Amino acid sequence: MGEQSKVCTRCSACTRVCIATRLGVPTGASVLEREDKFTCAGCWKCAEICPQGIDIYKLMMEARRKGELPESFRMGIRNILETGYAMPMRGVNAIREMYRLPPIERVKPEVVKKLLRGVSVA
Amino acid sequence: MERLLYLGCMIYNRFPDYELSAKAVLSKLGVKLRDFHEFSCCSSTFIPSASDEWIYLAAYNLALAERQNAAIITLCGTCTSTFKRANLMLQDEKLLEKVNSRLGEVGLSYSGKVSVNHLLEVLKEKENKIKVLVRQPLKLRVALQHPCNVFRPSYVARFDDPAKPRAMREIVTLTGAEIVDYAEEYECCGSTLLLTSQALGIGAGASKLASAQRAGAEAMVVACGNCAYLFDRHKEEIKKRNPSAELPTLFITQLLGLAFGLSREELGLDIRGVELG
Numbered sequence: 001m002g003e004q005s006k007v008c009t010r011c012s013a014c015t016r017v018c019i020a021t022r023l024g025v026p027t028g029a030s031v032l033e034r035e036d037k038f039t040c041a042g043c044w045k046c047a048e049i050c051p052q053g054i055d056i057y058k059l060m061m062e063a064r065r066k067g068e069l070p071e072s073f074r075m076g077i078r079n080i081l082e083t084g085y086a087m088p089m090r091g092v093n094a095i096r097e098m099y100r101l102p103p104i105e106r107v108k109p110e111v112v113k114k115l116l117r118g119v120s121v122a
Numbered sequence: 123m124e125r126l127l128y129l130g131c132m133i134y135n136r137f138p139d140y141e142l143s144a145k146a147v148l149s150k151l152g153v154k155l156r157d158f159h160e161f162s163c164c165s166s167t168f169i170p171s172a173s174d175e176w177i178y179l180a181a182y183n184l185a186l187a188e189r190q191n192a193a194i195i196t197l198c199g200t201c202t203s204t205f206k207r208a209n210l211m212l213q214d215e216k217l218l219e220k221v222n223s224r225l226g227e228v229g230l231s232y233s234g235k236v237s238v239n240h241l242l243e244v245l246k247e248k249e250n251k252i253k254v255l256v257r258q259p260l261k262l263r264v265a266l267q268h269p270c271n272v273f274r275p276s277y278v279a280r281f282d283d284p285a286k287p288r289a290m291r292e293i294v295t296l297t298g299a300e301i302v303d304y305a306e307e308y309e310c311c312g313s314t315l316l317l318t319s320q321a322l323g324i325g326a327g328a329s330k331l332a333s334a335q336r337a338g339a340e341a342m343v344v345a346c347g348n349c350a351y352l353f354d355r356h357k358e359e360i361k362k363r364n365p366s367a368e369l370p371t372l373f374i375t376q377l378l379g380l381a382f383g384l385s386r387e388e389l390g391l392d393i394r395g396v397e398l399g
Binding site: 020036038039040042043047049064065070072073080092099100102104105106108111119 | 131135136142159163167173174178225228270271274284285311312313322325326
């Protein structure tokens with residue numbers, strides 16, 4: 001199927017399987033019409049069911065990159081840029097010891113800074 | 123081939139009992155596992171929402187595995203999908219070249235060929251061995267939470283039926299536990315909604331757990347840290363929302379471990395304080 005035929009017909013197959021829509025998040029005829037591109041469970045049932053075969057994941061991510069990131073996303077990205085992990089890692093090894101798990105060496109923060117040098121949340 | 127157990131942020135930070143039980147069960151199944159040192163976040167939902175540079179961080183982990191000549195086993199949905207998507211995209215030679223130029227700055231290179239499988243895929247391969255190892259068929263009624271991103275998008279996952287996955291059901295059946303059918307079984311847990319709306323995430327969790335409990339479940343079995351993050355770490359908020367939404371969360375390897383006759387301690391159930399039946 002060529003890209004040209006991949007046009008949304010606003011059939012609402014995607015919104016019918018969307019958990020956010022079911023929970024009351026305002027959505028148009030397609031999940032891609034939803035104003036808030038971040039309130040999404042990321043289950044990608046929409047992408048699976050689209051009869052036009054539209055790559056909703058790809059379009060959703062592209063749309064997010066054009067808008068402003070919500071604070072929770074900014075925090076996740078800040079954590080990744082500073083430590084290499086989305087979540088705070090303080091005290092992890094002490095907890096692992098409780099479970100009799102060996103310590104794991106962490107990624108070097110300077111490695112992550114190099115790899116993601118084009119990413120910023122400023 | 124040896125395999126590296128990729129923990130991801132969620133298991134490393136919050137659910138060591140998933141790691142512990144996965145190691146115990148996989149070792150019984152003869153899977154040779156090594157700890158994955160210097161792994162980073164896969165990129166999660168965060169970096170792809172901000173930049174196409176997410177693939178550098180994903181490829182970093184894949185390259186680390188390649189340097190050790192090892193395949194990767196993942197424990198969560200999003201990590202699985204992120205790595206598989208990176209591998210798929212890196213079949214494009216131009217992109218692979220671009221990624222390698224960035225990886226070169228940190229002393230790594232990547233061929234695009236490291237195999238990535240979620241735990242459920244590995245368990246599916248070992249069904250016959252699981253049958254032999256089950257020593258105490260479980261007398262427990264459980265509900266299943268299928269990890270979305272292990273199956274969807276299907277052109278990335280290439281595993282099982284994306285609308286109605288069967289793998290988890292087939293594996294759990296081997297433990298003797300009774301699987302209850304519940305109305306919301308094939309719905310997403312909704313955990314990621316917590317990022318932008320606590321109320322929506324808790325609402326999704328409460329609805330799911332109540333649905334499973336009405337069907338007679340005594341525990342919710344999960345195969346992803348993000349699902350456990352909602353069901354277990356937010357259980358008090360969920361209970362406040364709906365007092366009849368109260369179910370202990372079990373990782374699939376904890377259920378298998380119990381059926382293999384492993385102790386609560388070996389599976390980390392004691393420390394997380396999981397009480398069954």
